[in-house]
Amino acid sequence: MKHLIISVALAFSAHTLADTIIVQSTTSTQNSGLYDYLLPLLEKDTGIMGTGIKVNVVAVGTGQAIKNARRCDGDVLLVHAKSAEEKFVADGYGDYRRDLMYNDFVIIGPKADPANLAGARDVIDALQRIKQAGAKFASRGDDSGTHKKERSLWQAAAIDPGAGSGQWYLETGSGMGATLNTGVSLGAYVLTDRATWIAFANKQDADILFEGNPALFNQYGVIPVSAEKCPNVNREAAETFAQWLLSDAGQAAIRAYQVDGKQLFFPNAD
Amino acid sequence: MDALSEAFRLIITLDADLFEILWLSIRVSLSALAISAVIGLPLGTWLAIAKFPGRKFFILLLNALMGMPPVVVGLIVYLLLSRSGPLGWLGLLYTPSAMIIAQVVLITPIIAALSNQVIEHLHQEYSDTFYSMGITGSRALMAYLVDARYALTTCILAGFGRAIAEVGAVIIVGGNIDHLTRVMTTAIALETSKGNLTLALGLGVVLLTLSLLVNALVIGVREYAAKRQYA
Numbered sequence: 001m002k003h004l005i006i007s008v009a010l011a012f013s014a015h016t017l018a019d020t021i022i023v024q025s026t027t028s029t030q031n032s033g034l035y036d037y038l039l040p041l042l043e044k045d046t047g048i049m050g051t052g053i054k055v056n057v058v059a060v061g062t063g064q065a066i067k068n069a070r071r072c073d074g075d076v077l078l079v080h081a082k083s084a085e086e087k088f089v090a091d092g093y094g095d096y097r098r099d100l101m102y103n104d105f106v107i108i109g110p111k112a113d114p115a116n117l118a119g120a121r122d123v124i125d126a127l128q129r130i131k132q133a134g135a136k137f138a139s140r141g142d143d144s145g146t147h148k149k150e151r152s153l154w155q156a157a158a159i160d161p162g163a164g165s166g167q168w169y170l171e172t173g174s175g176m177g178a179t180l181n182t183g184v185s186l187g188a189y190v191l192t193d194r195a196t197w198i199a200f201a202n203k204q205d206a207d208i209l210f211e212g213n214p215a216l217f218n219q220y221g222v223i224p225v226s227a228e229k230c231p232n233v234n235r236e237a238a239e240t241f242a243q244w245l246l247s248d249a250g251q252a253a254i255r256a257y258q259v260d261g262k263q264l265f266f267p268n269a270d
Numbered sequence: 271m272d273a274l275s276e277a278f279r280l281i282i283t284l285d286a287d288l289f290e291i292l293w294l295s296i297r298v299s300l301s302a303l304a305i306s307a308v309i310g311l312p313l314g315t316w317l318a319i320a321k322f323p324g325r326k327f328f329i330l331l332l333n334a335l336m337g338m339p340p341v342v343v344g345l346i347v348y349l350l351l352s353r354s355g356p357l358g359w360l361g362l363l364y365t366p367s368a369m370i371i372a373q374v375v376l377i378t379p380i381i382a383a384l385s386n387q388v389i390e391h392l393h394q395e396y397s398d399t400f401y402s403m404g405i406t407g408s409r410a411l412m413a414y415l416v417d418a419r420y421a422l423t424t425c426i427l428a429g430f431g432r433a434i435a436e437v438g439a440v441i442i443v444g445g446n447i448d449h450l451t452r453v454m455t456t457a458i459a460l461e462t463s464k465g466n467l468t469l470a471l472g473l474g475v476v477l478l479t480l481s482l483l484v485n486a487l488v489i490g491v492r493e494y495a496a497k498r499q500y501a
Contacts, residue, residue, distance in 0.1 A: 230354075
């Protein structure tokens with residue numbers, strides 16, 4: 001039996017060539033189609049440079065992506081939760097962290113807008129209005145980057161949504177898309193990154209009801225996983241990947257990507 | 271209705287991505303099925319005819335394992351295959367092999383437990399005859415497997431159904447990587463999360479059609495063979 005497993009394993013492991021890397025990623029970059037656009041360009045560019053790499057993306061929430069990378073199950077981390085990312089590097093799991101691009105979070109909800117977010121002064125006011133109106137709010141509840149942001153905003157608004165969990169505050173424990181499906185169906189408000197929302201195809205009666213607040217800034221970062229902590233990582237190819245994204249060519253490609261005529265990510269490599 | 275026409279469109283346009291995903295689903299689940307059958311059928315049979323203390327408990331355990339949630343199986347296999355896990359050195363995480371291993375863990379108990387019931391039934395009928403003819407041990411085991419082969423196809427189909435339909439295990443150990451570990455069920459989950467509900471349902475119809483074809487094929491072969499045998 002052991003021989004069988006090993007021979008089956010060998011038959012398939014031809015896929016995992018030395019120049020292949022695994023990117024542990026947030027979901028928004030995949031669900032919005034960004035990788036489908038970027039990766040062929042990257043593979044072509046780096047191929048010309050003679051350091052061609054094949055990139056495999058595992059898209060999970062930021063929290064899970066970081067945990068997977070801590071278990072050494074990824075060569076690069078591409079997520080959006082700056083303080084968690086900095087901790088990852090400080091703990092020695094990442095060699096460095098660089099700003100890559102940004103967009104912003106928005107609050108979507110039913111067009112009827114029962115909590116009157118249209119009149120909200122800022123995002124704190126918007127959340128307080130949702131609570132006071134007794135409107136429903138669908139939360140990721142999965143420790144993702146978006147969820148971390150959402151919790152910090154509730155905290156800033158001095159509201160403990162956990163007290164209403166299962167009543168008005170609905171924690172789906174799922175990805176952005178699944179939470180949007182739930183929220184849209186229930187007529188709930190949802191905090192989402194703009195890219196996922198624009199690319200989302202099941203909007204039904206929902207629309208962006210609050211946006212454009214500095215507190216809703218959403219920064220993405222890129223981190224190559226440390227070869228010291230994780231001797232199995234393909235550190236060289238990870239560097240090629242990160243440096244291409246941070247290069248003029250990579251930044252231009254990020255800028256050029258559009259869905260429905262809208263730019264989804266704004267490059268800001270430091 | 272939209273889903274049906276979407277499924278039809280995907281098939282008649284010979285969508286290359288669809289066929290790649292479909293082929294990987296078949297490859298992974300059939301590989302898992304072959305390995306599970308090689309382990310599960312003899313195990314189930316042996317448990318039906320062997321006599322040892324704790325046998326009943328072992329059978330109970332197998333039956334309970336049939337209800338194992340795929341996501342738990344996925345998690346266990348993930349922890350084993352993770353680069354920092356005990357089998358990390360194999361480098362199998364996020365490969366089709368990892369998905370096969372997870373599905374083997376998932377469906378071997380199903381095939382073993384169901385075949386155990388089939389053979390136990392047969393054993394009540396045959397045990398005296400086999401005993402008087404001096405057929406024991408591995409020869410008896412083989413005799414039962416051959417004799418019950420038609421009934422056992424149902425056990426195998428049950429295993430295949432579970433393997434091809436599950437998403438919880440393969441999405442954790444495979445990672446749903448495009449052109450590498452994306453299968454029908456994980457593609458359906460992804461399209462659902464993108465809000466492409468019609469496409470997701472269309473993929474579901476395609477998967478159901480595949481399952482129908484496999485079942486028809488196996489049952490067809492079984493009927494044909496049975497007819498020839500008794501003709």
